[in-house]
Amino acid sequence: MQNQVQTISTQGFNDQKPGTSGLRKKVQVFQQPHYLENFVQSIFDTLDVPLGATLTVGGDGRYYNRHAIQTIIEMAAANGFGRVLVGQAGILSTPAVSHIIRKYHTFGGMILSASHNQGGVHGDFGIKYNISNGGPAPEKITDEVFAKSKVITQYKTVKFAPVDINTLGETEFETDQGKFTVQVIDAVQDYADLMQTLFDFAAIKKLLASGFKMKFDAMHAVTGPYAQEIFVNRLCASESSLMNCVPSEDFNGGHPDPNLTYAADLVAIMFSGANAPDFGAASDGDGDRNMILGKNFFVTPSDSLAVLAANATLVPAYSSGIAGVARSMPTSGAVDRVAVKLQIPCYETPTGWKFFGNLMDAGKVTLCGEESFGTSSSHVREKDGLWAVLFWLNVLAQKYALDGKASVEAMLKAHWLEFGRNVYSRHDYEAIPTEAANAVMQHIKGQFESLPGQKFGHYQVSSCDDFSYHDSIDGSVSNNQGVRILFVDGSRIVFRLSGTGTEGATLRIYLEAYEPDSHKQHLDAQIALAEMIKIGLQISQLLALTGCVEPTVIT
Ligand code: VG1
Ligand code: CO
16 A cells, blocks of 8 residues: 655744754653654754665653654655664664664664653653764754754654564555665664674673672663673673663653662662672663772773773774774863873863764774763764773773783772872752753853952862864864863863753753872762862852752762
8 A cells, every 4th residue: 555645734843952962851842743743854854865765763762762763754754765774662772873873874863762861751752863974963963953943834744554663574665755664673683793893702701700790780771681682691691780671661760870879779789898799880761871880989980981091902992092082071181191191182072972973983083981971982973881881891801811800999099090080070950940050150151250360278260261162073163062160280160051951950060170199099089079069169159049059969
């Protein structure tokens, strides 16, 4: 039967501006008539889709994924695509989508996820488009999508019987535009195969068989099936090495955000004393973030990036060295010190993975990272949670092979001894009124003239600015990427408003102080940074302007 392409009249919305990573809204917002369709059509209209092109589609398994996938399939058919690759059961992690786009040369992909945001009927939903290099669409595209979404008057669709996305295989449809195929692919295999080409699985297997205990927490989100295949099936870790590995539509009611607050169960296990596992890790909703823990020890993401860069040659994929590194501006300067030693370039970009793509495509950087638990390399164009976990395991396996010891804490301490420690913490104030958050930012910017030279306790301000990024590859400029207060000794306080929240505003305060003295490097970050924290509160007048007494999340 031929299916007719239909043109449906619609009216634009004015709130479809993609944030740091795609469009994220409450599920109810996405459920408004035409809301999802308008956004998808605005993406297709921006792209100029070649007739017969292939689109990759998958998500983190949260509520509304299945509905959105059916809608996108129908709209893709109506907009000239000839094939859609869908992960089985609608599941594909963000890094897996990135890999599949690259491996099968698809015309980009749609990722259905609000990442670490809560899910379920009353939670958040999200959607983002990744371009043909596998990476998030750059601002040039997302700005155009937003402009189109405000003035859209119609979208195209073809009504199909619901496609069975639970079963592997192909379903063919005839539309009045020609043949259209939905191909349901194994969600895990391509990605797991890629990991096996990058890392020394035999060495990791040996480590895991030696009595070294690991615990991986998928937080009821997308990495569950990936972890099962990679850790248990391929690396022979015990089933008890995994927790929360069955994806659920509402992440079992939790925040699938791998940090010390929301991954509390894993943190309790890892800090349970002498019998705690040797290595712990967690990933977020869509599988692009990672938290790394040792026995009774937490690794900040900024330090993790630095340690991976310093030890990259221990891993097969990077054994001949890395071309360069990049970090987002708020990420600590720990990796910068490694780059100096390795004599490779280090780039500083705004927050959000989309800014790394150009540098990787140009071969300028191999490893990238963000303080927000994101680390990855040029094997894909997204951050990659399980990749980071495997990288750590591979490095630990090499250490174990060398001297029979594999300790996360010992590795970090050795790293600090060599490079010094960039003591680091982030304080988040979530869901505060937008006007109050804006007032804080304005209040700080109002002091740009008077702050330089001022002394606060042991610290003196050297300069302050609102971070702007000039992309050296495509010449684009991104302004207002976060307010920086820089101190004479290299310490920093950065203030930034989140671009991923869906309720009010989230203010992030990033704190960093460099500690070269090995006798002080073991201090708890909150203690070592106590004075900086006070200075940040004083300069921002946060309490007076927002009424917030304490951060919601401290990392
Ligand atoms: C946050 C992080 C940022 C990250 C982004 C997407 O953005 O700070 O580093 O790239 O989330 O990650 P914001 O604007 O809220 O600070 V994910 O795993 O939510 O796709
Ligand atoms: Co994520």
